[in-house]
Amino acid sequence: MFLVITCALTAGAAALRVARAGTRMSYVGAGAPVVVINVPGLSWSGRGLSAYPVLRDHLPKAAVGTLFRFASSTEFCAASAWSTISAGSVHGPTSGTTTGPRNCATGVRRDATGLPESLARTEGYPGALAHAAEQHGQCVSAAGEYAALGAADSSGRVDDFRADPADFATTCHLTLIDLPPGSARRLLPMVLRRVPAGPDVIVAGLSTVPGRPANGLGAIVCWGPGVRPGELTSHQTRHPGLVAVDDIAATLYRSVGQTQLAGYARPLLSATATPPFSAARAARRRTAALAVSSSLAAPYLTCAFAGLAVLLIVLVVLLRTARRVRRRRIWALVVAVSSTLAALPAACLLVNTVGWESAGRPRLALAVGVSLIACLIGAAATATRSYRLGPLFTVCVLTWWAMIVDTILGTPWQLLSMMGLLPEFASRYFGMGNLGYGTFVTVTLLTLSVVGSAARQVWSSRATMTVVVLLGLLSAAVDNGPGLGNDGGGGLALVPAVALVLWNMSAKCHRGRWIAGTVVITCLWSLACAGLDSLYPPEYRTHLGFYFDRLVHHDDISEFTHAISINTTFVQSRWWISLIPALLLLSIALALVPKSALPAWTFTAWRFDPIVSAALTTVLFAWTLGFLVNDSGVSIPAAGMLTAFPLLLAFGAWERPAGDIPPGSVDSTGVVGVVGGA
Structure with a gap:
């Protein structure tokens, strides 16, 4: 039944994705002049476009979307926005400079006379x-205080600059207009009336309003000869209705004839699958969902995990002091609470299928929805507690199914999940992020171990190995495959971990051969996935293809050293983050020390069960590799622990229906009770 459901879900998700792939799309500003207007603070939240009636008048012929400004809870200044447009990649004032104030209210004020020295360079450079435009025989004009930063070359010269945004000129191929926050509502109708009929017009909230709360999400509305009415997207975000600030820059570069772009920005695309007014309503809901999920991620998850952890501690204390008659009831509560805690990552995904963002109080709806779904999964797991691996397998397989379906569909659930991509923080819009990968690799390895153990009881050894290999290939393809997870570092950890599962199930061939074979297969798999991605045209490639191109054609391994540097900095950024590697080392130590050295109060049932012990060995192995080879890899063991540790408690709470298992004894199935707890 498990294999049938897995095949059905995989095939159904793949068919649905193929059906959605037929949407017609066209590039915005493809060869036509483009006018970009920055309306600070323009967003779908609050009053939305109702504050700008002139934009509502253009909606029937417009393409709309939600705009990421690269700022989750901080301001994104107009200087940073226009410098990003100029460079083609994210730029902004750095904190390490002393050339002036660094906030939007009193921030850097520059016109065409020069560029601020405090701009942090990434892939591109201000003035690019x-x-x-000059190389392709075009020019860029600017109007408004900060628009000159987008139109100036590296020396600070602008082809045509007007201080008054209402006095702009459209003599150049590109026209950049920056409206001041205080008078944007008054000036926008005047500006739009003066725009001729030929150019494609992009009106967007590129920057935030100084001094006002910001959530990093703006609104963008486009219309013109090259724009199909509907939703905007790009090959950087790969989600309908979602674009980023540097995608606007890529659109301008493409408009003047520059096809080779710095970084991962991609030109805007307009699709006709959704009517404009429906797209606007969807953008409002999507903006609310992204804002709520990112704002609730830290407080809700902290409270949920802390509360359930405290409850578990209370139950363990009660268990040690309760009489034998009451112990079974307390054990049932331990299983229920542990399973609910382990089900939170799956609940954070599945809640995005019920439309909670449309509720009158979306924050409350999200919190209640996640809690209810986690409780339902916990109840289903508790119902299987008469089986030795019932709760563990139930939670793992439901989470595994949810993540496979979501990734095949293009990660729409992870995009909005509190334990998913979190694009406002990580600038990752699709595929398998490190936080999701930590959960995915944990449930994958536990599921493969349990399925392999069960299959060996009814099938031959060869058939069992074949099933596990196929399930491992499915998981690796979903995580690492181009167009699916696109997870470069994930395959370097998942593939050898699956090989370790197979080695534990086999007659355990020569260790040296296994290590050599695993290294070769892992390298070939990762290079194959990256090589397939590099075969796409540049505008379709992801970081996998760019890494492969730099490695093969330029012998450049800087991306790997850069990932290690980022991870090291991330670990040192907060004291509580540095605890995660310590917990990982402690877990490895507990798995290696002799059982007689463990304190009597610890849950050690898993140490005496061959299935769980072998599975957790592979999980720790994958966590360690994932931590070492990924940027922000510290989040991988952190996310995995949130699932694995509660499942260990649920497994440790297992007992035979006939009664308690005496401390330190082994039953016929190889499961030992909780030492000191019975």
Whole structure:
């Protein structure tokens, strides 16, 4: 039944994705002049476009979307926004400079006379847009205080600059207009009336309003000869209705004829699958969902995990002091609470299928929805507690199914999940992020171990190995495959971990051969996935293809050293983050020390069960590799622990229906009770 459901879910998700792939799309500003207007603070939240009636008048012929500004809870200044447009990649004032104030209220004020020295360079450089336009026989004009930062070349020269945004000129191929926050509502109708009929017009909230709360999400509305009415998207976000600030820059570069772009920005695409007014309503709901999920991620998850952990401690204390008659009831509560805690990552995904963002109080709806779904999964797991691996397998397989379906569909659930991509923080819009990967690799390895153990009881050894290999290939393809998870570092940890599962199930061939074979297969798999991605045209490639190109054609391994540097900095950034590697080392130590050295109060049932012990060995192995080879890899063991540790408690709470298992004894199935707890 498990294999049938897995095949059905995988095939159904793949068919649904193929059916959605037929949407017609066209590039915005493909060869036509483009006018970009920054309306600070323009967003779908609050009053939305109702504050700008002139934009509502253009909706029937417009394409709309939600705009990521690269700022979750901080301001994104106009200087940073226009410098990003100029460079083609994210730029902004750095905190390490002393050339002036660093907030939007009193921030850097520059016109065409020069560029601020405090701009942090990444892939591109300020002034690149003007140079690209000049190389292709075009020019860039600017109107408004900060728009000059987008139109200036590296020396600070602008082809045509007007201080008054209402006095702009459209003599150049590209026109950049920056409206001041205080008078944007008054000036926008005047500006739009003066825009001729030929150019494609992009009106967006590129920057935030100084001094006002910001959530990093703006609104964007486009219309013109090259725009199909509907939703905007890009090959960077790969989600309908979602674009980023540097995607607007990529659109301008493409408009002047520059096809080779710095970084991962991609030109805007307009799709006709959704009517404009429906797209606007969807953008409002999507903006609310992203804002709520990112704002609730830390407080809700902290409270949920802390509360359930405290409850578990209370139950364990009661268990040690309760009489034998009451112990079974307390054990049942331990299983229920542990399973509910382990089910939270799956609940954070599945809640996005019920439309909680449309509720009158979306924050409350999200919290209640996640709690209810986690409780339902916990109840289903508790119902199987008469089986030795019932709760563990139930939670793992439901989470595994949910993540496979979501990734095949293009990660729409992970995008909005409190334990998913969190694009406002990580600038990752699709595929398998490190936080999701930590959960995915944990439930994958536990599921493969349990399925392999069960299959060996009814099938031959060869058939069992074949099933586990196929399930492992499915998991690796979902995580690492181009167009699916696109997880570069994940395959370097998941593939050898699956090989370790197979080695534990086999007659355990020569260790040296296994290690050599695993290294070769892992390298070939990772290179194959990256090589397939590199075969796409540049605008379709992800970081996998760019890494492969740099490695093969330029012998450049800087991405790997850069990932290690980022991870090291991340670990040192907060004291509580540095505890995660310590917990990982402690877990490895507990798995290696002799059982007689463990204190009597610890849950050690898993140490004496061959299935769970072998599974957790592979999980720890995958956590360690994932931590070492990924940027922000510290989040991988952190996310995995949130699932694995509660499942260990649920497994440790198992007992035979006939009665308690005496401390330190082994039953016929190899399961030992909780030492000191019976």
